Amino acid sequence: MDWDDLKIAHAVARHGSLSAAARALGSTQPTVSRRLNALERRLGVKLFEREAGGLTPGPLLTTLLEPLDEMDELAGAVERRIAARDTGLKGTITLTSLAWFGDDVLAPLLAQFCIRHPDVIIDLINDPRRFNLSRREADVAVRVGNFDQGDLVERKVADVSYGLYASETYVRRHGQPDFARKGADQHVVALNPSPIKVVPIEWLKAMLPRAAIVLRTNGVQSHVAALEAGEAMAALPRVIGDRRPGLVRFATPIPEPSQPVKIGVHADLRDTPRIRSVIDFLVQELKLMAPELNPAP
Incomplete structure (x- = not known):
């Protein structure tokens, strides 16, 4: 067969x-x-x-x-x-990440890496699915949160913090969120339900349990679009929300949460030159970005 x-x-x-x-x-x-x-x-x-x-x-x-x-x-x-054979700094690397992190954080960094190493090609796949690295669905994964695969080598490289945002238009229409009233008469955009605990979902629920959910989506960019249209509030990664002119970040009664950013690779591939090189590069660059990824409250 x-x-x-x-x-x-x-x-x-x-x-x-x-x-x-x-x-x-x-x-x-x-x-x-x-x-x-x-x-x-x-x-x-x-x-x-x-x-x-x-x-x-x-x-x-x-x-x-x-x-x-x-x-x-x-x-x-x-x-x-x-x-994993030693082919030097050449060949293809398939790297997967969440859409927003891949689009806004990793893509510019990986472009820099490939300019420095023109014989390396990186296929960046931004997808919420958890690719199986044992089956070579991807070579490297960069995730916000934890890995659940036992045969990987993983390394924490940063923390990502979240804030509560709305547009200036929304604030003029609805005012500041009333946390004492648990968000009554307010509108929020939420992430789709997930079988695993998602930090921003739990944080938003705890602060604004009475707010009306006007949209559920699995994409941060759709959150941003709804906010910029003046329709709702949402929890966003601060590296996204703080860069958007016209968005207001609210002081919150519950401290802003954060999640770890981890890089994972199968143990068989960790010493491959091109894999090792891109991981070392991302570790260095993400450490330099720490003030943007996890800014002070």
């Missing part, structure tokens, strides 16, 4: 849909569908039950999932060792 075809079936089983598997594999939904159909024709059996909620592994594939997991892990180890 061709491992590339089995990998398609394994990814669909792991992610539950053709489109999610395609994203994880760096492919397209039609390609994944076509290759899965071809594999099923060669085997003469349907590997999945097609249901309204997605694809469920059938009896044969269910018996294959454990060995496929082992094959996937071994293939990942081979890929990591090949990627």
Whole structure:
């Protein structure tokens, strides 16, 4: 059997849909569908039950999932060792981060790095998904918060603090937030609900439990757009909010929260020259940015 075809079936089983598997594999939904159909024709059996909620592994594939997991892990180890070979400061680095941190903080720094090292190409993927570094979905991850993967080497490089903001237009319309009234008659933009604890969500809830949530979104830029339109208040990273003319930061009864910024890399790749070099560069530059990322209250 061709491992590339089995990998398609394994990814669909792991992610539950053709489109999610395609994203994880760096492919397209039609390609994944076509290759899965071809594999099923060669085997003469349907590997999945097609249901309204997605694809469920059938009896044969269910018996294959454990060995496929082992094959996937071994293939990942081979890929990591090949990627870790000493090729000097050249090659491609796939780096993932949250959209706002990647756009506003990392992108200018990584551009500087690539100018200094023209043989290195960085693919910056700004996405809230937690990419699996063991499976080489990315080489390096920069996250606000903690990692939950056990085979990584991680390093805290900064802290990011948050503030409560609104536009001058909003303040003229609605006045300063009344914290004694828990935000009654006020409007806020909130982050989408998350299964894990998100510091800005908890902080906003604690201060303004009676405020009307006019929009939920997973993007900081959409928060900023709603604020600049004068429609609501929101918790923003201070490195974003303090740079925006026309936004007002409020003094709050609960101290402004902060979260750690961490860089993670798989242990097999940490000594690869291009990986080591970009990590050392980001550590140095983010330390210099500490007053912007975590300014004094």
